[in-house]
Amino acid sequence: MLPNPNSKYPIPYILHLADSTLILSQRNSEWCGHGPILEQDIAITNISLDLIGQSRNFYRYAASLIGNDATEDSLAYLRTEREFKNLLITELPNGDWGQTILRQFFFSTYQFYLFQQMQNSNDGQLAAIAAKALKEVTYHVRWSSEWVVRLGDGTDESHQRMLHAIDELKSYTGEFFVPADYEKEIGLDINLIRQQWEEKIKAVFEEATLPYPEKTFTQTGGKTGIHTEHLGFILAEMQHLQRTYPGAAW
């Protein structure tokens, strides 16, 4: 993949944004028909839809910069695990409802502060995608934070499950703020995003009577294509049709 001299943001960075939203969308969609109650089944799948919309915008933009007949579909369906640059947290299995909620809250809060900066970027297309997505992400943050409070400050069982979810997920959140090489010159203030993110998480955790673990190990690798064993299974399921019947359409 040759960088396009006109591109203000590096292509791998745009793919990273696209991949993270696509993979989390795919994960959340597994809840379709399995949500704890109908309204929440609909909520999580609506969030999936928003995320896949975002990923389509990012893939289309990346495809236009890459040229060579690249399309949103070829980028989503024909790249291998090592080429995917999604955050590790997006590919982890859903776990229980609490874990799904907590991941959404961590991720949406990160997106919220990231897109707040990105909507002012010099890269007009990326700024437009971010400004548009920010409106939806605002609802995702609100919805997921309310659930974190409801479960954290709920029953003994739901509280225990949230503690478990924090154990499972917290070490994957550091990756938001560890820039990959392609992220170093994009002009975003990642430290500010981290600060705002931590503040928001702590405030909601306090309301939810949940402890915020200050020191946790940081899992990284997703941004550079080093994934957990889970991504391969997601791609196998998501890509098998295009790989078995190349160019299939309906």
Place this chain on the structure above:
Amino acid sequence: MVASTNISIQTVWQILATVTDPEVPVLTIMDLGIVRDIKIMEDAGIEVIITPTYTGCPAMDMISMNIKLAMVEHGYTHVKITSILSPAWTTDWMSEEGKRKLKEYGIAPPKGNAGTIAEDGIECPQCHSFHTKLLSEFGSTACKALYQCQDCKEPFDYFKCH
């Protein structure tokens, strides 16, 4: 066949005012404020510039197709649809007429301006009570939330401010 060269932009606006939203069929795409601009291209084709309501709105492909079909019906075959993201669509662009039609259809129209997340005081489209309750942030489509009237007990969709 009418040659595209003879068309006036005014006529195109009139034709587009007959295209409805597949998910909320009482609203036209003009009521929604989806059509941002119309241009006559150098080769005499017509370019219709639209913007999606929601990033992942699955209705957009169908809306594009319906625009083309409506134009073909009037004899204009050379039509190009361009989708732009900026400035981002907002419920502020929904016409007053559109809001009235929404309410008649049983969907509470967006209350307040974009950026406000209204939760209280949403009027029940059935009995007009303001004594209503948010059931779920996400309703039957991404653009709506689910409410219930505390007086007539009827659940209803609310078109969220965006």
